[in-house]
Structure formats: structure tokens, C-alpha cells
Amino acid sequence: MPSIRVTVWNEYRHEKVHDKVAEVYPDGIHEAIAGFLRNQSFEVRTATLDEPEHGLTDAVLADTDVLIWWGHMAHHDVQDEIVERVRARVLAGMGLIVLHSGHFSKIFTKLMGSTCNLKWREIGEKERIYVIEPGHPITQGLDEHFEIPHTEMYGERFDIPAPDTLVFVSWFEGGELFRSGCCYHRGAGKVFYFRPGHETYPIFYQPEVQQVIINAVHWAAPAGGPTVTFGQRPEPLEAVEPYEA
Amino acid sequence: MPSIRVTVWNEYRHEKVHDKVAEVYPDGIHEAIAGFLRNQSFEVRTATLDEPEHGLTDAVLADTDVLIWWGHMAHHDVQDEIVERVRARVLAGMGLIVLHSGHFSKIFTKLMGSTCNLKWREIGEKERIYVIEPGHPITQGLDEHFEIPHTEMYGERFDIPAPDTLVFVSWFEGGELFRSGCCYHRGAGKVFYFRPGHETYPIFYQPEVQQVIINAVHWAAPAGGPTVTFGQRPEPLEAVEPYEA
Amino acid sequence: MPSIRVTVWNEYRHEKVHDKVAEVYPDGIHEAIAGFLRNQSFEVRTATLDEPEHGLTDAVLADTDVLIWWGHMAHHDVQDEIVERVRARVLAGMGLIVLHSGHFSKIFTKLMGSTCNLKWREIGEKERIYVIEPGHPITQGLDEHFEIPHTEMYGERFDIPAPDTLVFVSWFEGGELFRSGCCYHRGAGKVFYFRPGHETYPIFYQPEVQQVIINAVHWAAPAGGPTVTFGQRPEPLEAVEPYEA
Amino acid sequence: MPSIRVTVWNEYRHEKVHDKVAEVYPDGIHEAIAGFLRNQSFEVRTATLDEPEHGLTDAVLADTDVLIWWGHMAHHDVQDEIVERVRARVLAGMGLIVLHSGHFSKIFTKLMGSTCNLKWREIGEKERIYVIEPGHPITQGLDEHFEIPHTEMYGERFDIPAPDTLVFVSWFEGGELFRSGCCYHRGAGKVFYFRPGHETYPIFYQPEVQQVIINAVHWAAPAGGPTVTFGQRPEPLEAVEPYEA
Structure with a gap:
């Protein structure tokens, strides 16, 4: 069985402008994620917002089985044309894992069709x-x-379509809860939203979080099902007496 | 209980250019639909593409509980701004019933997030x-x-998210099948896709089709649930010891 | 539109043996529930375990649109034959609302097919x-x-099939969460599980809890859909050339 | 990764009493299925109704990752105690694949909670x-x-809970349709119902049918998720001020 080809996409802006973030993720969030994925049997590459075409050329996407997405402060800087390119690849079978603040990314909101809005608070509470x-x-x-000792809170109502499978729900110390692991089929592709992960907490170093992301790569990889075709089928599969309205 | 306020939206182009369509729906598809809805306890208005703002002003939408959508040849003439306005109203609680070729409308594809593509054939076969x-x-x-004696065929794969509830599936004489009645929650609104209905067949005069659309208006009407709010909640609901990362 | 006919079933044992319970629900939990339902446009009757046939004769069930079920200490005293009778009525279209400790009732576990087990704790914490x-x-x-100030905790994993629609999730002060409002279609009937309600807390007097139960009666009432038939159909609907294997 | 351990269970009665069945499946349906599974990387054993404990001892089940079930004429001869044993194993994580007339088996109906009834016709029509x-x-x-040239028809309404994922739907020549590939999570286990397969047609020799069953074994194998525990949790995870009702 060939390796699953993973592309880890990161906005990679926070890390360059906030010391606190750079301290936690000195090589960027993408490298932290790519690091533990490379210890698996995956082929891993990274891509970031400020690369040409955000690093998501047709060639890169064609060579990607599962795309992981982290973004936060610059969702609007992602070009619509490239969002549409990624969306087409997902609908054609590529897996997509959206992390934390990626709930508000163009790619996730376009695939979901709803606002994907939520409640939030940043006082480092327990999840x-x-x-x-x-x-x-x-x-x-x-x-x-499992617990995340300190994190940003995300609270319901999370304005998403009901997931095909709800895998995780989070309890927060401050009194809220959140559907934090949500699986979707979209087109021939699979989408997993996973809540944990933040730029100022070392959450992507936590073994359980890494385990979930590794598991999600396996789950989201293309299933090898049929190539779906659309459009006119002038010839019926069974004999039909034609009728003129 | 106040009446449900229904707005029937029709592209209303076929009827003006194709004699065959004008013969079946002399006052337009919207009037055929509005006609049987007016026999119910609904408040019914219509709106069409070529009216200012496609007849879907803020005032009209604010006064609409359930919007019914029929479009086919001119999906691309619907202005993005108005689509976004309708989408916002659905997510805020308005019901939306999308009929037949509306599967490819901007409003439906944006709410679904997938292509909503399908296979089709027009030889007047039985459904x-x-x-x-x-x-x-x-x-x-x-x-x-129930049967529709002569219709256009729509066949799977229908590229939609799996419905929250699958209510109808259609069998076609020519050998295909199709998920033809699909219910979705999207935001605080409800969406029902219903396959039957075509410009050259008198399908909207068929009692069973009318019954389904009437039922769907009742189902899709706003539920009166909570007004959902989003954004920052700096104050936790429960005492939390603040933490500095 | 005729009134919805509701039967409130209660085990009615705790109230007779525990003073604390009798203090909270002097006429039984069933009367507390029936009381606020009678203020609606429903026809309400009650039935309890120690009546003949548990008060659930064929005649009573035939005359019931929605059955509400509360049981706790005596699930095993409910006769299998009557459970099967109730189940058949649900599958034929009667609504069923299962409250709190009813998660372990025979009727609910048989309709769900899984253990319906959960974690619990009784220290009067907040929900x-x-x-x-x-x-x-x-x-x-x-x-x-909304909040329930003091209650028994129920925690995940709640061993149920994923609901067709997940309506409520509960946060608990002690650190757990729970899918507390779960909608199911089963056969032609609808089932709603609602977590709140306990014999020693005055939860069924709380307006929000009453509102949910009233809403659920409306939702669970028979839909008036087709009478479903099963079995052999020797004559095909379409011409088929018979084939001998 | 260790091999997936598959047990193929067959009623194995038709083959002994009907010449036509014995001709198609001379070593029994179980051997036909086990045969193509042995060509995969699975560890395969078989079990049949007339063996002691139906071949489903505690030891066999403990050593089974995925159980495949075919039964038809003798559902009622399966002992309730063994059905309960199988059900407990499924809820604890074992996969279950139910084929064709197994829709009426005790194990499937108990896991589904509904009648699992359907319409049927046996004139060898196309699916x-x-x-x-x-x-x-x-x-x-x-x-x-893909097509099955001659088969028994199963038609909707199929009285099952809506599947977590609907994978296949069948079109029948005689005018019916059927949800023929249905995935469920039940407890920690996964259940797949697959419609094709009959005692008098050589359907289990058809490559597409074999492919689906092989795929389903991979899908249904235990996921390696948490061991779920239930019952009282007297100690809260978070500090709670105890309250006496």
C-alpha cells in the first residue's frame, strides 16, 4: 500500500509577529504538525499562505491525499481562486482536516454552507x-x-451542519461545551473538523492531540471508490417508450 | 397561531420564451404553486428574477417564513448579493424549499457546499x-x-451532503434512482429539496406533489427556537482561575 | 385539528416508599407531568406500573398519540408482553418520550438495540x-x-445509536457532559429521549423542562404518513420477463 | 498489523434440503464466502447453526474481529442466549456484516430495534x-x-433506523427500490447490512459482491478506540459543593 501523502497548510503569520507564538512554535505550527506526522508512514510536505499560490498549486494538490488546514488571522488573504481549487479537490476525493480556528477559513465555511460561527473566550481554561x-x-x-490543561474556549451553538458522525464533544471549565470532533462526507472527499490547537498553547505537542490527527489522516485518505460522473445520459439503461410532452 | 408567510420565487423565463412551457404554466410556475398554496391557510406572495432585486428585498425576506425556489436556465443571472441575503435569512431561521432544477441554483449549492450535480435525461419516462x-x-x-407518469430523469450520484433525513427516493423507468426528498437543518433554518417539477410537464398540478409541497411548508416554517448569538464571551459562566500562557 | 392524546406513564413506586420523593411529587411524577400538559390543548391520561396491564391495555394504546415514560427502580417488573405491545405501537406511528432514568427501561433499550448505559453521580450538581x-x-x-440548579449527573459515553437529530447536550459542574435531547425515527413512530427529571429534585416543575416536554409532544405526534405494508409482492409493478434460476 | 479474524456464520439448512441450492453452493454459502475471504489477508473460520452453540462459543467470539451472518429459514432456531452473546460482542466492538435475508435474523432485529420488515418478490428480476x-x-x-442479473427483489419501506451512512441503493426491474448498503455504529461495534445474496442465485460468486464484502470486513473491524466504562462515578472530576435535596 503506498504511503498517504499529507500536505500541512499553515497561515504562518502569528509565528512571525508574536514572540509568544514563536516561542511555542519556533518553526511554525506546520512544522510542529509535520514533525509528528513524519514519524508515521506518511509522505509529508508543508505549504504556507505567503508562498506563491499559497503553496497549493495544482501539482501539489494533485499529489496530496490529505490536506491539513490551520489558519486564524488571515483567512481573508486566502485567494478565492485557490479556495475553489482546494474545494474541487476535496469534492473529488481528497481528505481535509481543519484545525481549531480554521472553523472560520474560507475552505471550511464554503464546504459547510453555514457561518461556522461560535462563542469564544481566551482565559486559558481547561478543556x-x-x-x-x-x-x-x-x-x-x-x-x-482526555484533557487540555489550558486553552481558548469554543462554545455552542457552533453553526455547522450536523456532522455525519459526531466523534468528540468538549467540556469547558468556564461552563460551555462544544462539538469538537466532526466527520463529514462532502462529494467523494471526507472532512474532519478538530477543535484543539491554538497559537499560544503547546497543544500540538500533546500526545492525544497528535494521535487524533494521525488517526484522522488515515480516516480521511481517499477511499478508492468510483469516479463519479455527471451530466446528460441520453440513452436509458432500460428500454423506455419515448414520450413527447 | 399566525399564518405561515410563503414567498414563491420563480425564474420565470422559460414561460415567456417557450410556447410549450407557456401552455402548461400560462401564468408562470410561481402562480401554479402559489395557487394551491393559497387554498391553504398560508399568506402567499410571489417573486421573480426580473423584478427589482429579483423581488427579494430585505422587506420581503423579513416578511417570509418559507421561501420556495424554482430556477433552471438563468441560475447565473441571480445576483450574488441577493443570494447571500437569502442565505443569511435561511441561516437565521427562514425555511427554504428547493424544487427540481433548483438543485443547481446558487442558493442551494452555497447552502450545501458541494456541487449538487447529477445525471439527467429527458425522454418523458416514468418516476x-x-x-x-x-x-x-x-x-x-x-x-x-406515487407515480409521475412522464418526467425528466435525475439520477445518482446526486452530489449533496447526506440529508439529515432522507424522506423520498425515486425509481426511474430508464434504470436510475435518485434521493428525491431531502431534509436539512442549516443554521436555524430548514431546507427541503424536492425533485419533482419541470417546465414542460404538468407536475405541479399533480395532487401528491402539491401535498408534499404543502407539508414541506409546514415543516420548514421557523421553529421559534432560541436566537443564536456568537462571538466573544469574556466572562466565564463558572469561576475559572485565569491562566497566562 | 383534533387534540393530541397523551398518556403519561409512571412507574409510581418511589413516591410510595420514599418520603423525600413523596414530598416533591405528592401525587406522583405522572400527575406533575399530566398537570402542565392539561393546560395545553392535549387530551391527557395517566397510567402506572401497578395498574392491570400497567395501565397500557390495547384500548389505551390505540387511543394514545404520544406516550411519555418515566421509570427507574422497577424496569424489570414491566412485563415483556406489554413492552412488546408498546413497541409495536411506536413502530406503527405512536410517539414516545422517554424521560431521565427511562434510559434503562425495557421499551427504550429494545427500541435502541444498544445497552443505553451511562455514567452517573448523585451529589446535586448543576446541569x-x-x-x-x-x-x-x-x-x-x-x-x-438553561440551567437545572441541582440534579443527578449523567455522563458520556451514553451507549445509544447516534440520534437522527441531536437537539440538546448537557454540561455538568462535576466535569462531565451528556447528549440530553435525542430524536429518533423508529418505524413510523418518533422517539425523543430527554435527560432531565429525577424523583428527588423538583425538575418537572421547572418551566423550561415543561416547555421541552410540551414541544416534544407536538413533535412526536403521529405524522399522518402512509400506512406501511410488508411481505410478498408477487406481481411486479413493471413488466418483467420471469426467470428460472 | 495482525490479520483481521473473520468468522462466517451460515444457517446451512437450505443447502442440505434443496438440490437447487446445493448445486449453487455445494459446500454451503459459508464456504463460498470464506473462500474468497481466504484469498485476502484475513484469518477466516466458519460456524453454522447446527454446530454446538451454533459454532459461536465464547472462545470463538472472543477470537473474532468481524462476524458475517447469513440466515433465512431458521432464524427462530437460533438460541436467544447466543444471540445475546453475539450482541454483547458487537456492542463491545466486534464488527457484524449481515447479508440479504439476515435482515430478519434475531441478531439484526435486536440491534436495530425495529421490525426490519420489507417487501419481496422472487421472479429472478434484475437489480x-x-x-x-x-x-x-x-x-x-x-x-x-453494478448489476445483479437475476435476484430476489427487496423493496421499501425497509423498516430500519436510518443508517448512519447510506452507501448503496438498489433499483429493481419490477419497479421497486431498496436501501441495500447500510452502515451503523452500535455500541463500540460497527454493523453493515448488505442486501445481495440468495440461496438459489450465484450472487456470492460475483466479483463486485465479493469486493463489497471484503471492503466491509476492513471497515467493520474493531477501531481500537477506548474501552468504555459505565456506572456510578461518586467522585466528580471537578470540585463540586455537595447539595442535599
Whole structure:
């Protein structure tokens, strides 16, 4: 079986302008994620906003099985044309994993069709993530719940379509909760939204978070199903007496 | 209980240029639909593409509980700004019923996030529509299946997100099948896609089709649930020891 | 439109043996629930475990649109034959609302097919119930969340099939969360599981809880869809050349 | 990665009493299925109704990752105790693939909670199976649709809970359709119902049918998620001021 080809996309702006972020992710969030993925049997590359075509050329996308997306402060700087290119690839079968503040990215909101808005608060409170669907492959190797000691809070109502499978829900110390692991089929592709991950907390170094992302890569990889075709089928598959209205 | 306020939107182009269509729907498809809805306890108005703002001003939308959409040849003439206005209203709670070739409308594809493409053929074949979820209110008054004697075929793969509830599936004489009644929650609004209906067949005069559309108006009307709010919540609901990363 | 006929079923044992329960629900939990339902346009009757046939004769069930179920300490005293009778009625279209500890009732576990087990704790902690699907009719008249000041905790993993629609999720002070409002189609019937409600807390007097139960009665009432038939259909609907294997 | 351990269970009665069946499946349906599975990297065993404990001892089930079930004329001869044993294993994580007339087996109906009834006809008509969710791993290697030239018809309404994922729908020559590939999470286990397969047609020799079953074994294998625990949690995870009702 060939390796799964993963492209980790990061906005990569916070890290260059905020010391606190650079301290946590000195090589960028993308490198932190790519790092633990490279320890798996994946082929991993990275791409960032300020590269030509945001690093997401047709060639790169054609060579990508699963795209991981982290963005926050510069969603609007992502060119619509490239968003549309990524969306077409997802609908054609590429997997997409959207992390944390990527809930407001153009690619996620366009694929969901709703605002993807939510409530938030940043006081470093505790998050406890519960496995809701323990038979789902994205839960492999996890306990029934795990904690993130300090994080930004995201709270319901999370304005998304009900996921095809709801895998995780988060409890927050400050009194909110959130659907934090959401699986979708979109076209021939699969989309996984995963809430954890922030620029000022070392969340992507946490083993459980890494485990979930690794599991999600396996789950989101193209399934090898049929190539779907559309459009006119003038010839019926079965004999039909033609009728003139 | 106040009446449900329905706006029937029609592209209203075919009827003006094709004699065959004008013969079937002399006052336009919107009037055929508005006609049987007016026999119910609904407040019904119509709106069409070539009216100012496509007849969908802020005032009209604010006064609409359920919007019915029929379009086909001129999807691209619908202004993006107005599509966005309709989308915002749906996400805020307005019901939307999308009929037949509306599968390719901007409003439906934007709310779904996928291509909404399909296979099609126009030889006037038979369609048999099966009730899949007999406890759903959209099936009220129907038999287990009903037939449309002559229609355009739509065939799978229909490139939509899996519906929250799949209510109808269609069998076609020529050998295809199609998910023809699909319910979605999107934001605080509800969306129902219903396949039947074509400009050259008298399908909107068929009692079962009318019954489904009437049922769908009842189902899609705003639920009166909470007004959802988003954004920062600096004050936690429960005491939290603040933490500095 | 005729009134919805509601039967409120209660085990009615706790109230007779525990003073604390009798103090909170002097006429039984069923009367507390029936009380606020009678203020609506419903026809309301009650039935309890120790009546003949548990008060659920064929005649009573035939005359019931929505059955509300509360049980806790005596699930095993409910006769299998009567459980099967109720199940058949649900599958034929009767609505069923299962409250709180009814998660472990025979009728609910048989309809779900899974254990319906969960985690629990009884220290009177706070529950905050969030609306997850604000377009659903069961949320009518609610705010984005409401609180139950003191209650028994139920925590995930709740071993149920993923609901067709997840309407509420609960946050608990002690650190757990729970899918507390779950809608299902089963056969031609609709089932709503609602977590709140306990024998020693005055939860069924709380206006939001009453509002949800009232809403659920409207939602669960029979839809008037087709009478479903099963079995052999020797005559095809379309001409088929018979084939002998 | 260790091999997936598959147990193919067959009623194995038809083959012994009907010459026509014995001709098509001389070693039993179980051996036909086990045969093509052995060509994969699976560890395959078989079990049949008339073996002690139906061949499904605790030891066998403990050593089974995915159980395949074919039954038809003798559903009622399967002991309730063993059905319960299988059900407990599924809820604890074992995969279950139910084929064709297994829709009426005790194990499937108990896991579904509904009657699982349907319409049927046996005149050897054509079935055309459409892929509805082309990103699902069970569709690997398939075309957009495939045909079974002669088969028994199963028609809607199929009285099942709406599947978590609807993968296939079948078109029948005689005018019916059927949800023929249905995925469910139940407990920590996964269940796949697949319609094709009959005792008098050589359907289990058809490459597409074999491909689906092979794919389903991969999909249904235990995910390695958390071991779920239930029951009382007297100690809260977070500090709570105890409250006496």
C-alpha cells in the first residue's frame, strides 16, 4: 500500500509577529504538525499562505491525499481562486482536516454552507474532550476522555451542519461545551473538523492531540471508490417508450 | 397561531420564451404553486428574477417564513448579493424549499457546499417516488409511493451532503434512482429539496406533489427556537482561575 | 385539528416508599407531568406500573398519540408482553418520550438495540443544557441554554445509536457532559429521549423542562404518513420477463 | 498489523434440503464466502447453526474481529442466549456484516430495534446497485453502479433506523427500490447490512459482491478506540459543593 501523502497548510503569520507564538512554535505550527506526522508512514510536505499560490498549486494538490488546514488571522488573504481549487479537490476525493480556528477559513465555511460561527473566550481554561463514538477509527488509542490543561474556549451553538458522525464533544471549565470532533462526507472527499490547537498553547505537542490527527489522516485518505460522473445520459439503461410532452 | 408567510420565487423565463412551457404554466410556475398554496391557510406572495432585486428585498425576506425556489436556465443571472441575503435569512431561521432544477441554483449549492450535480435525461419516462421515512411530517396524506407518469430523469450520484433525513427516493423507468426528498437543518433554518417539477410537464398540478409541497411548508416554517448569538464571551459562566500562557 | 392524546406513564413506586420523593411529587411524577400538559390543548391520561396491564391495555394504546415514560427502580417488573405491545405501537406511528432514568427501561433499550448505559453521580450538581439544533421544533421558546440548579449527573459515553437529530447536550459542574435531547425515527413512530427529571429534585416543575416536554409532544405526534405494508409482492409493478434460476 | 479474524456464520439448512441450492453452493454459502475471504489477508473460520452453540462459543467470539451472518429459514432456531452473546460482542466492538435475508435474523432485529420488515418478490428480476456515498471505504474498487442479473427483489419501506451512512441503493426491474448498503455504529461495534445474496442465485460468486464484502470486513473491524466504562462515578472530576435535596 503506498504511503498517504499529507500536505500541512499553515497561515504562518502569528509565528512571525508574536514572540509568544514563536516561542511555542519556533518553526511554525506546520512544522510542529509535520514533525509528528513524519514519524508515521506518511509522505509529508508543508505549504504556507505567503508562498506563491499559497503553496497549493495544482501539482501539489494533485499529489496530496490529505490536506491539513490551520489558519486564524488571515483567512481573508486566502485567494478565492485557490479556495475553489482546494474545494474541487476535496469534492473529488481528497481528505481535509481543519484545525481549531480554521472553523472560520474560507475552505471550511464554503464546504459547510453555514457561518461556522461560535462563542469564544481566551482565559486559558481547561478543556476535557470526550469520545462520543468509540467505534470510530479516529478514536484509536485514546482513553474515554482526555484533557487540555489550558486553552481558548469554543462554545455552542457552533453553526455547522450536523456532522455525519459526531466523534468528540468538549467540556469547558468556564461552563460551555462544544462539538469538537466532526466527520463529514462532502462529494467523494471526507472532512474532519478538530477543535484543539491554538497559537499560544503547546497543544500540538500533546500526545492525544497528535494521535487524533494521525488517526484522522488515515480516516480521511481517499477511499478508492468510483469516479463519479455527471451530466446528460441520453440513452436509458432500460428500454423506455419515448414520450413527447 | 399566525399564518405561515410563503414567498414563491420563480425564474420565470422559460414561460415567456417557450410556447410549450407557456401552455402548461400560462401564468408562470410561481402562480401554479402559489395557487394551491393559497387554498391553504398560508399568506402567499410571489417573486421573480426580473423584478427589482429579483423581488427579494430585505422587506420581503423579513416578511417570509418559507421561501420556495424554482430556477433552471438563468441560475447565473441571480445576483450574488441577493443570494447571500437569502442565505443569511435561511441561516437565521427562514425555511427554504428547493424544487427540481433548483438543485443547481446558487442558493442551494452555497447552502450545501458541494456541487449538487447529477445525471439527467429527458425522454418523458416514468418516476415512482417512494416514502422512505413514513413518520416524517412531509409524508402526511401520501400513500407508500406515487407515480409521475412522464418526467425528466435525475439520477445518482446526486452530489449533496447526506440529508439529515432522507424522506423520498425515486425509481426511474430508464434504470436510475435518485434521493428525491431531502431534509436539512442549516443554521436555524430548514431546507427541503424536492425533485419533482419541470417546465414542460404538468407536475405541479399533480395532487401528491402539491401535498408534499404543502407539508414541506409546514415543516420548514421557523421553529421559534432560541436566537443564536456568537462571538466573544469574556466572562466565564463558572469561576475559572485565569491562566497566562 | 383534533387534540393530541397523551398518556403519561409512571412507574409510581418511589413516591410510595420514599418520603423525600413523596414530598416533591405528592401525587406522583405522572400527575406533575399530566398537570402542565392539561393546560395545553392535549387530551391527557395517566397510567402506572401497578395498574392491570400497567395501565397500557390495547384500548389505551390505540387511543394514545404520544406516550411519555418515566421509570427507574422497577424496569424489570414491566412485563415483556406489554413492552412488546408498546413497541409495536411506536413502530406503527405512536410517539414516545422517554424521560431521565427511562434510559434503562425495557421499551427504550429494545427500541435502541444498544445497552443505553451511562455514567452517573448523585451529589446535586448543576446541569446546563445547551440547544445544539436551534431550528428544531423541540427548542421552541427556549433560550440558548438553561440551567437545572441541582440534579443527578449523567455522563458520556451514553451507549445509544447516534440520534437522527441531536437537539440538546448537557454540561455538568462535576466535569462531565451528556447528549440530553435525542430524536429518533423508529418505524413510523418518533422517539425523543430527554435527560432531565429525577424523583428527588423538583425538575418537572421547572418551566423550561415543561416547555421541552410540551414541544416534544407536538413533535412526536403521529405524522399522518402512509400506512406501511410488508411481505410478498408477487406481481411486479413493471413488466418483467420471469426467470428460472 | 495482525490479520483481521473473520468468522462466517451460515444457517446451512437450505443447502442440505434443496438440490437447487446445493448445486449453487455445494459446500454451503459459508464456504463460498470464506473462500474468497481466504484469498485476502484475513484469518477466516466458519460456524453454522447446527454446530454446538451454533459454532459461536465464547472462545470463538472472543477470537473474532468481524462476524458475517447469513440466515433465512431458521432464524427462530437460533438460541436467544447466543444471540445475546453475539450482541454483547458487537456492542463491545466486534464488527457484524449481515447479508440479504439476515435482515430478519434475531441478531439484526435486536440491534436495530425495529421490525426490519420489507417487501419481496422472487421472479429472478434484475437489480442495479448504485453507490450513493463514493467517499466511503466500502465502495473501494467499484464502479458507479453494478448489476445483479437475476435476484430476489427487496423493496421499501425497509423498516430500519436510518443508517448512519447510506452507501448503496438498489433499483429493481419490477419497479421497486431498496436501501441495500447500510452502515451503523452500535455500541463500540460497527454493523453493515448488505442486501445481495440468495440461496438459489450465484450472487456470492460475483466479483463486485465479493469486493463489497471484503471492503466491509476492513471497515467493520474493531477501531481500537477506548474501552468504555459505565456506572456510578461518586467522585466528580471537578470540585463540586455537595447539595442535599
